[in-house]
Amino acid sequence: MKVQSSKEFDLKREVEYGTPEQNRAVKEIVAAVQQEGDAGLLRYTEQFDGVSLLPEQLRVTPEELQAAYSRVEDSFVAAIRAAAANIRAFHARQKRNSWMDLQPDGTILGQIIRPLKRVGVYVPGGKAAYPSSVLMNVIPAQIAGVPEIVMVTPPSTGGKAGIDPYILVAAAEAGVTEMYRVGGAQAVAALAYGTASIAPVDKICGPGNIYVALAKREVYGAVDIDSIAGPSEIVVLADDSAEPAYVAADLLSQAEHDEMASAILVTPSQSLADTVAAEVERQLQELPREAIARASIENYGAIIVVESIEEGISVVNRLAPEHLEIIAADPMSLTGSIENAGAIFLGPYSSEPVGDYFAGPNHIIPTNGTARFSSPVDVDDFIKKSSLIYYSKEALLRDGQTIIELARREGLEGHARAIEIRLENEAKGGDGNGQQ
Template identity: 75%
Template sequence: MKIVSARDFRLQREVDYGTAEQNQAVKDIIRGIRTEGDTALLRYTEAFDRVKLSPQDLRITPDELQAAYSQVEPSFLEAIRAAAVNIREFHMKQRRASWMDLQEDGSVLGQIIRPLQRVGVYVPGGKAAYPSSVLMNVIPAQVAGVPEIVMVTPPATGGKAGIDPYTLVAAAEAGVTEAYRIGGAQAIAALAYGTETIKPVDKVCGPGNIYVALAKKEVYGVVDIDSIAGPSEIVVLADDTANPAYVAADLLSQAEHDEMASAILITPSRPLAEAAAEEVRKQLAELPRREIASASIEQYGAIIVTETLEEGIEVVNRLAPEHLELMVENPMAYAGLVENAGAIFLGAYSSEPVGDYFAGPNHIIPTNGTARFSSPVDVDDFIKKSSMIYYSKEALFKNGAAIMELARHEGLEGHARAIEVRLKNEGEAE
């Protein structure tokens, strides 16, 4: 890994929203789904996944979900169940309640919290399968009270319509009862607009490739989306008490995700910087996904040497990373200084995979510096809020003149008269 000073480091983040050809291809796919429904969905599945399906084949049956249990190890089942308990308990603490406030004049103001009615969860099935993402999407929606949660995931390519059994078991454990073997931009379009087989949803969430990301961007407004996710990111802020082997392992845990993933160490300790760089080299040689991780480290990896930890915090806040590890002697003392980070891991034993899989907080976290203004997926992503206003006659007579003043200032006489007619009519009645 290249070692640079904070003074010489320049953040060069490129937000990739696809080429013109990719964007046009996605627009064409969405148009096809909107106009032809299942016919287009089956055609695109055959073209892109090389799997020929009938409309009856689209849905993953309850029997398939149950049959998947015989194809996974008992240790996996035990682990996924324990993770689900932790994730559910963490998100239960995020639930909101509707509220009402009775005013002295008899008016009632409040907020009504309702769950979304139908949510679509996209689960990738290309380079790798991610059962943990099933839990991270489905469980917060369930805790929010969403009554209909539908999962889509691509079939195995090359003429096979099967789905990764670990993904199916995770879905069954999370409580998914409606699932379809479709992927890509066509799956996003089907969720957003519906087909003869699939009812449209209110929100689409879950990661995917560039075509999935572009499709989510395209359908936003017709439905809500969680985010347009970029490549994974990790920043480790460490002092000379950190174990360089731990630092290197955690950097590589994200570098192996994607050639465009970013892994950065920030430290005021030159000896740690050099030891961590050597550890990355050694561990990389034995990593099964070393080609992907090597490309990530070469293109988007760096070790930044600062004068102080406080200067390191300043760099962290500029980067606004998806994952931040504080591998320092007293991590709690620095956690409060972090303004921009999706998830903060404190101490030597809070390795990033602890959060990815098991601890409970959501692992769907803002990327590309969007932690400056956005948050990890949580229960709030699956609710909607309605303001409630009951105004009493006393309140209207008391405040009517002020309301009319503001309306007329904005040139909206009709607004003012809607108040005025009540004041005149009720005044005459008295």
Template identity: 55%
Template sequence: MIRIYDFDALSPEQILNRDLRAEKNVEDVVDAIIADVRARGDAALKEYALKFDGAEIDTLQVTQEEIDAAFAATDPDFLETLRMAAANIEAFHRQQVHKNFVMNEQDGVILGQKYTPIEKAGVYVPGGTAAYPSTVLMDVIPAKVAGVKEIVMTTPAGKDGKVSPVILAAAATAGVTKIFKTGGAQAVAALAYGTESVPAVDKIVGPGNIYVATAKRKVYGKVGIDMIAGPSEILVLADGKCNPAWVAADLLSQAEHDKLASPVLVTDSAELAEAVQAELEVQIPQLPRAAIARASVDDNGKIIVCDDLRKAIEACNIIAPEHLEVCVDDPFAVLNEIKNAGSIFLGRNVPEALGDYFAGPNHTLPTSGTARFSSPLGVDDFVKKSSFIYYTREALGKVQERIADFAEREGLHAHARSVTIRYEE
């Protein structure tokens, strides 16, 4: 059963406390796989596909025929859902596109900043027991909107050597350029260093198991990576007017992900706390993934009862949750007070699942309290900035002595000289 705590009895550390995934010692395995892929390229990828995925792969790249077949094999109504979701995701992410700027406020001085999309992006899509087309949409569409020319997706094939049709349909809908049948650390190595088939990319995004995450850490520096996500989290901030069955269902939508997922209710109503506690006991046994949800709720779940809404908001800002539902009368008033959260769901009619699949904002979000300093995946992850400076000779001449003096004070004579040499003789 989920435990109920009194806010005032908890320290910030206890409020924040999360059970983090223990990393197994996979470093050596991953190092060996990366070295092997660098040395042997496609041959290594095919060997690992057979070894880890049980798949005999002849051609690593998914063909247009396979993509056409995937569309034909997918329920047309679901294709329509995919297209609607993709359109919503694209519309939202288009708002994230920034403009270059140029300043010309001083005589003879032009300063500016320009955005350039990264040239090639790699998107890792996990395979295994379940296929997650929503992840394909969420990781690919921001790259597309950013203007990335080549979006390379990798995903392990099943034992039949094929990729799930819904994954291919989602990839084609989102605008992936090339798809390769490779997974795990070997896929990350291929994307970072390139093989005969797989192009080397500049940045790799996407979720994966501990081998994928470790490989991403290892290749970071050679390429960029997105965040390394921890277990999923939901925080429901709910007042006494909420329907406890809805709140319990929302908590369980995260609890079913993973035994380490963290479902938290923060409320100013002791009555609601008890009602949700009871309702969880009713709903958990009804779930197909009841064992996972049970472990998540009992071991990593929490109900925190606060004296008032102000303290409840304080708890939210300490926890800095990945997903935050604000189930109160005037959620927009609370929005203003929320400093730390990945994605915020406003009002009693907005379950997190709406954002996971459909509404438009990204579902790849900062976990483990990192919303204190980091952000959802978005267009910014697929562009970089360059600043630029232009001074006329006259403009530089006016300040050259100050710059030279500044450099000399830092003990950097050659810096000073590079300015003054232009005014010698």
């Protein structure tokens, strides 16, 4: 890894929005599925996945689900259940309730909170399958009260229509109500607009490749989406107390995700910087996904040596990383100065995979510096809010002229008259129904 000062480090990172060809292809796929429904969906599934399906074969059957349980280890089922329990416990604390506030004059103001009715979860099934992401998407929606949670995931390529059994078991344990063997931009379009076989949803969430990301952006507005996720990121802010092997391993835990993943160490210790650089190289040679991790480290990795831990915090806040580890003598004392980070891991034993899999907080976290203004997925992502206004006669008589003033200042006479007619009627002794 290259060791450099903060002055030498370029904080800019290009955001991936796809090539013109990729964008054109996604627009074509989305439009075709919107217009043709199942026919377009099945045609693209055969074209991209090499799997020929009939409409009635899209949905995963209870028998397939039962068979999936027989194909996974009992230890995996136990692990999924333990992780799900932690995720449920954490997200249950986020649940909101509707509320109403009764004023002395009889006015009632409030907010009604309802879950979305139907949510679609995209689960990758190509180069890598991630059962943990199933839990992280589904459980917050389930706690929010979403009654219909739909999963789409690509079938196996090469003519086979199977789905990774670990994905199916995770979905069943999390509470998915419908599962479909379809992926790519065509699956996103089916969720957004609906087909004869797949009813449309209100929101689409979950990670995917660039075509999935572009498709989510294309259908946004017809449905809500969680975000346009970029490559994974980790920043480790560390002082001399950090164990170099731990730091190197944590950097590589993200570098192995993707050639475009970013792994950065920020430290005031030149000694730690040099030792971690050597340790990263040593561990790289033993990593099964060495080629991917090495490309990430060479192109998007860095070790930044700063003058002080305070300067390191400033660098972190400018990076606004997806994952931030603070491995320092007193990490808790530094936390209050961190303004921009998706998830903060404190101390040498809070390795990033603890959050990815088991601790409970959501691992779907803002990337590409968007932690400056956005947050990890949570229960709020699966609810909608309605404002409640019941104005009493006393309140309208008191505030009416003020409302009229504001309406006329904006040139909206109809707004003003809607209030004025009520004030005039009350002045004549009306009964609130326009009668004298």
